[in-house]
Each structure stands twice: as C-alpha cells, then as structure tokens.
Amino acid sequence: MRGSLWLTVFLACLVAVAVPAAAIAQSMDLAPAGARVGIAQPMNGATVSSPVTVVMTTVYIQVKPAGEVVSGTGHHHLVIDDVPPAAGDVVTNDATHLHFGKGQKEATLDLAPGIHTITAQFADGLHRSYGPQLAHTIVIRVR
Numbered sequence: 001m002r003g004s005l006w007l008t009v010f011l012a013c014l015v016a017v018a019v020p021a022a023a024i025a026q027s028m029d030l031a032p033a034g035a036r037v038g039i040a041q042p043m044n045g046a047t048v049s050s051p052v053t054v055v056m057t058t059v060y061i062q063v064k065p066a067g068e069v070v071s072g073t074g075h076h077h078l079v080i081d082d083v084p085p086a087a088g089d090v091v092t093n094d095a096t097h098l099h100f101g102k103g104q105k106e107a108t109l110d111l112a113p114g115i116h117t118i119t120a121q122f123a124d125g126l127h128r129s130y131g132p133q134l135a136h137t138i139v140i141r142v143r
C-alpha cells in the first residue's frame with residue numbers, strides 16, 4: 001500500500017516535469033529550410049557615421065509582429081557588441097539587444113566611434129531565437 005502511494009507520487013512528478021517540456025518543444029518551430037536573415041545596409045566592413053541606419057532582410061521566412069507564434073514567421077532583433085542568443089533562448093531586452101516587435105525592418109542606431117559588431121537575430125512571436133541559421137553578423141567602424 002505504502003509502495004503504491006510512493007509510485008503514484010513518483011509518476012505525478014514525472015508527468016509534472018514532462019508535460020511543460022513537451023509543450024515548449026512543440027511550440028518552438030524550426031526555421032524553414034533555406035530561410036536566411038541578412039543585413040543589407042551597412043555593408044560588412046564599412047566605415048559609417050552615427051546615427052547608423054541598419055536595414056534587415058529575410059528570405060523564405062515572413063516578418064510578423066511579436067505576440068503570437070505562427071510557423072514560418074518571426075521578428076527582427078539587433079544584438080550590438082554582444083553574443084547572439086542560442087536557438088530557443090528568449091532574446092534579452094536591454095540596450096544591446098533591440099527588439100523590433102512591430103515588424104520593423106529598419107533601425108537607426110546611435111553608436112559611439114569605434115569598431116562595432118552588429119548581429120541581426122530573428123526570433124519567433126515569443127522572442128525565442130531561431131539560432132545561428134537566422135542570424136547574420138557584420139562588423140563596422142563608426143567614425
């Protein structure tokens with residue numbers, strides 16, 4: 001009798017752990033095969049003046065405002081002088097991780113003079129990164 005109670009508790013714990021993990025795995029879709037994200041402007045290696053206009057592009061994935069997870073869609077982020085989030089990780093929201101949750105494809109950045117690394121990172125409606133497949137990094141010099 002006591003053994004079956006512990007078995008019931010053990011199974012209940014297993015279900016509690018397993019269900020949320022399965023739900024997360026199902027709702028985070030992989031990026032469509034062949035989908036890419038790019039930065040059309042400025043060119044990698046360019047020397048530019050601040051403010052810097054950054055134009056973000058996508059191929060085979062659709063830009064959609066944040067809030068709802070729809071397969072094959074997402075929104076842009078720019079990661080400035082920092083490491084882009086791994087696939088599945090929520091993109092931080094701070095001064096160096098900018099979200100374009102209204103579906104914007106262009107941003108104007110005030111950058112200090114010097115060398116800067118800018119990564120366009122695409123993420124789903126809940127800001128979960130699609131990872132390196134949908135990231136593109138450039139290095140620019142601000143005069």
Ligand SMILES: [Cu+2]
Pocket residue numbers: 066075076077091099100101123126127
């Ligand atoms: Cu976001």
